[in-house]
Amino acid sequence: MGSSNKHPEQTLLDAIENREDNKEFISGGRLLPERTLALKLGISRARLRQVLGELEQSGSVFRRQGQGTFVAPPPAADAGRIRILAGRITPRDVMEVRLEIEPALAALAAERASVDELKLLGQLMQATLDARDTTTYETADEIFHYKIAEIAHNPLFLNIYNEIREVRKQASWTQERKSAYSKETIFQLGSQHKDLMENIASRNSEAAASVMRIHLLTVSNTLLRHRHYESS
Known part of the structure; x- marks a missing residue:
C-alpha cells in the first residue's frame, strides 16, 4: 500500500516541494484527507499524525482545525x-x-x-x-x-x-x-x-x-x- 520505500516524512516532503506537479498527495494546496494519505503511505493514521506534526514544527505545512493541512498558509475563511x-x-x-x-x-x-x-x-x-x-x-x-x-x-x-x-x-x-x-x-x-x-x-x-x-x-x-x- 505504501507509495515508496522512503520514510513517510521524506515522501511527503518530496510531494510538498513539487506540489505544482504532484497530485498524489496534494490538491489545491491542501494535503488529501488523513485516511487517504495513510493508505497511500502504508502507515497508520496515528503515525501519519506524528509525521504531520513533525512537518508542521519544521514549517513545511500548516494545519487549520476543520479545514485540513496546507502546504502553504491556509486560505481565508470566506x-x-x-x-x-x-x-x-x-x-x-x-x-x-x-x-x-x-x-x-x-x-x-x-x-x-x-x-x-x-x-x-x-x-x-x-x-x-x-x-x-x-x-x-x-x-x-x-x-x-x-x-x-x-x-x-x-x-x-x-x-x-x-x-x-x-x-x-x-x-x-x-x-x-x-x-x-x-x-x-x-x-x-x-x-x-x-x-x-x-x-x-x-x-x-x-x-x-x-x-x-x-x-x-x-x-x-x-x-x-x-x-x-x-x-x-
Whole structure:
C-alpha cells in the first residue's frame, strides 16, 4: 500500500516541494484527507499524525482545525466573498492596508513570540534567502509573512491579514510580481527579511515595525517601477 520505500516524512516532503506537479498527495494546496494519505503511505493514521506534526514544527505545512493541512498558509475563511472584492481593489489599496497592519504585527511578534516560534521563523526567513527563483521566493515569502502574523497572537489581526492574503492571491494584477522581481530584488528583499527577523528575535518591537515598513515600501516601489516601465 505504501507509495515508496522512503520514510513517510521524506515522501511527503518530496510531494510538498513539487506540489505544482504532484497530485498524489496534494490538491489545491491542501494535503488529501488523513485516511487517504495513510493508505497511500502504508502507515497508520496515528503515525501519519506524528509525521504531520513533525512537518508542521519544521514549517513545511500548516494545519487549520476543520479545514485540513496546507502546504502553504491556509486560505481565508470566506474566499468567495473576497473574490468579488478582489476585482475592485488595486495594488495601491492593498499596500495602504499592509502598511498599517503588518508593521503592527511585526511589533507584536517581537513582544509575544515564544522561543520555539522564533526558531521556526528563523528557518522560514532562511528559506527566503535561499530562494533561487521568483516562484520559490514567492512561496517562502508568503509563509514567512504569514508566520509573523500568526506569532503576533491576535486572532482578529490574523483574520484581517488572511483576507489581505486572499485578495492578493485572487487579484488579476498578482502575476505582475513574478515579472517585477529580478535576482537582485529577491536578494534585497531576503536581506530585509533577515534584518526583520533579527529585530523580532531581539524583542525590539519598534525596530521590527520600522523594518517591516521599509520592506513593504521596497515591494511597492518595485511594482510601481515595473508598471511604469511596462506602460512606457
